[in-house]
Amino acid sequence: MAKSSPDYSLKVDGVEGLCPAGEAWAEKNLSDGKIPVFSCEGPCIRGEIARLAANRVAEEEPFARCCHAEVFCVPHSAMARWAKESDRAVMIDGCFLSCHGRILKNLIDESKIVHIDALPLYKKYTDKFLMDDVPEEERKEVAHQVAGKILAKLKEEVLSV
Ligand code: SF4
Known part of the structure; x- marks a missing residue:
C-alpha cells in the first residue's frame, strides 16, 4: 500500500445560487474585519475535537467561524470572498x-494562514475513530483545553503583531 500521494486535483461540479444566511454572515464578518476560523x-x-475547539476560538474577538465547504465549493460566495480578502485566517486541522x-x-x-494541528495539543484517543467512543462531556472538556492553547498561540502570533 502506498504511503504518500503526489499533488493532485479534484474536479468539482459547478453550482448555482447562494446560501442567504451564509452570505449575510460572511459579508458582515468581512466588513467587521473578523478573522475567519x-x-x-x-x-x-x-x-x-478540532471542530469544537474552532467553535470556541471563534467566540473570541476578532475571530469568527468560517464555512470551509462553502469556501471550497462555492467560489462565487461571500464566504469565499471573506476568506480570500481577510488579512489572516486560522485553520485548525484534526491531525x-x-x-x-x-x-x-x-x-x-x-x-x-495560521495552521494548527490540534492532536499534539491533547495527545489522546489515537486508537479510536468515532467521536462517540469518547463521552460528550469529555470531548467538550478536551476541546475547551485545546481552544485555550490555540488562543494563547494566536494572541502571540496574530494579535500582538
Ligand atoms: S484525517 Fe485528520 S485532518 Fe483529515 S479529516 Fe480526518 S482528522 Fe481531519
Whole structure:
C-alpha cells in the first residue's frame, strides 16, 4: 500500500445560487474585519475535537467561524470572498494529515494562514475513530483545553503583531 500521494486535483461540479444566511454572515464578518476560523470537520474524534475547539476560538474577538465547504465549493460566495480578502485566517486541522489546510493553502495566500494541528495539543484517543467512543462531556472538556492553547498561540502570533 502506498504511503504518500503526489499533488493532485479534484474536479468539482459547478453550482448555482447562494446560501442567504451564509452570505449575510460572511459579508458582515468581512466588513467587521473578523478573522475567519476554519476547522477539519472529519467524523472522527480528531475532527470533532478540532471542530469544537474552532467553535470556541471563534467566540473570541476578532475571530469568527468560517464555512470551509462553502469556501471550497462555492467560489462565487461571500464566504469565499471573506476568506480570500481577510488579512489572516486560522485553520485548525484534526491531525497531521492536514486535510483542510492542504486545500485552503491553495485557495488563499498561504502566508496569511495560521495552521494548527490540534492532536499534539491533547495527545489522546489515537486508537479510536468515532467521536462517540469518547463521552460528550469529555470531548467538550478536551476541546475547551485545546481552544485555550490555540488562543494563547494566536494572541502571540496574530494579535500582538
Ligand atoms: S485532518 Fe485528520 S482528522 Fe481531519 S479529516 Fe483529515 S484525517 Fe480526518
